[in-house]
Amino acid sequence: MTFAKKALVFGSLAVLGVGAAATAQTALNGAGATFPAPFYQRAFADLAAGGGTRVNYQSVGSGAGVRQFIAGTVDFGATDEPISAADAAKVSRGVVQFPTVGGTIAIAFNQPGCNLRLTQRQAADIFLGVINDWKQLGCKPGRISVVHRSDGSGTTFAFTNSLSSFSPAWKSRVGEGKAVKWPVGVGGKGNEGVAGIIQNTPGSIGYLNQAFVKGRIRAAAVQNKAGKFVLPNLKSGAAALNNIKLNSMLAGEEPNPAGADSYPIATLTWVLAYRKGNGAKASSIRAAMTHLLSPAAQGKADDLGYVPLRGAILNSARKAIANIGS
Template sequence: MTFAKKAFVFSVLTAMTAGAAATAQSALNGAGASFPSPFYQRAFSDLASGGGPRVNYQSVGSGAGVRQFIAGTVDFGATDEPISSADAAKVKRGVVQLPTVGGTIAIAYNKPGCALKLTQKQAAEIFLGVINDWKQLKCAPGKITVVHRSDGSGTTFAFTNSLSAFSPTWKSRVGEGKSVKWPVGVGGKGNEGVAGVLQNTSGSIGYLNQAFVKGSIKAAALQNKAGKFVMPNLKSGAAALNNIRLDSNLAGEDPNPAGADSYPISTLTWVLAYKSGNGAKAPRIRQAIAFLLSPKAQDKADDLGYVPLRGTVLNSAKKAVGNIGS
């Protein structure tokens, strides 16, 4: 190869490497809750396809997402439990917290031939280990394998928060949190991990976002506060989320909402952005988060197993995007 050709090849490779580095550098990085991951991945893919910024979202769980956000190693975090005031105080750049989508947390199971309807008391007793055989639930007999999250999780917080509302025994023995001391069961990392254990374990039962209920995994009908047995879906989730009133930090929850149509374990999920210190990335961060709230993304939420935001909650979230400064 002549010197000229070598120089040409070197220049092409240098340009390609520089281009790849520039592309990687220009991508935004987010991390956190696994609950909304399918929604985020689809929305961010659509955003990039339309010429918007590329976003790398890592589904690592709410606990890890909040830790990375506090450490400043991501452009935004994501959590299914609103950030605590103590954690927010650690973020010197300031916190912009806003809901992005809603969803229902299914009590999901793999037990062929069983159509499960659970009272709130039964739901708590399964995860307490009091109910440990499927015959106690009027299904074919066999050991119940409980599956729970092994990582710090906002899904776990929302689920255990509801169990505490359902059962005084659960509240006193276990309580609620992103991580709890489970009386029984095996763990899976992320909603993905729990779904994997459920898919591969006949006779298992666990909790996960409705979006992960597929294949051999079925969702139980769960008794709500009004005494009705309801399935986790768009209608029941929307009815439940209508009970949530957001505070000044756009946080809010209702672990056992009223209403005959409400599914009792329904939650919002939040993005955490920085008020300042975003530099030249600020416009792209605002664009990416605003896209999650756009009709193009929200209109696909139901098909992906989520509850789209509407009304005051959506308007408040859109307004908060403007607080993400450079």
């Protein structure tokens, strides 16, 4: 079973190394986004296997990860939506935020015999419930079963942010956020939960990280800003992420990127670390985060269904790690 498949089976991921150099004192606990969980699992497993710091990462969703980070119950948090200024102000130890990897959010479906190509309006209309039969999309007739996230999710924020950019109707009726009032559909917890429902429900459609597209689940080609229909993959994801400009907190988004090669729903994902108060764990935290951004870890991102960081974004992320103090 591959690492990505394990992510589908387990709602939370715990990666514990056996290296002699890793002791109970250097073990770290993190929690947050499910979107990057297979990438984190692989990277932290490799780190531990090489005798480095042991990391236990719980994929509980971005919303829960930010709450645990604010409460100080973890050594680091993880989120697919950058931390808000209001939440950052609640963290007396200070916040060091940096992106760790990129990814595309697939509109994923389970409808045998259907080769799905969606305009931006169609994408929004499916989740509004305006399109509710597969025959409206040129496929074999049958009821469309919409699946969405039930938990607070940065993946949901990025997805609904794009739908708001695609459709004035979506923006006025639903809008964007980690949690929204869905017009239709059933909820699943985490990317794993949504993938599980789609996998087991013919006629279903939802949204999830490209890394979870496997088995009976297929990804739709979605029309981009340039009018081209593109599938979520390394090339289209990298083209999209090149449009993101980061601010002083290394946060940034582009809900409908320009460019003929860009997939229109792509996002970065971030780690939240403490600027101070890390004590003896500070060096271990810096080492673990440095590994996430290393050529070894980033080099495996594509095989796991992610878009590796490159250029200015990667350099800025690496520099931020130095701000994690004791």
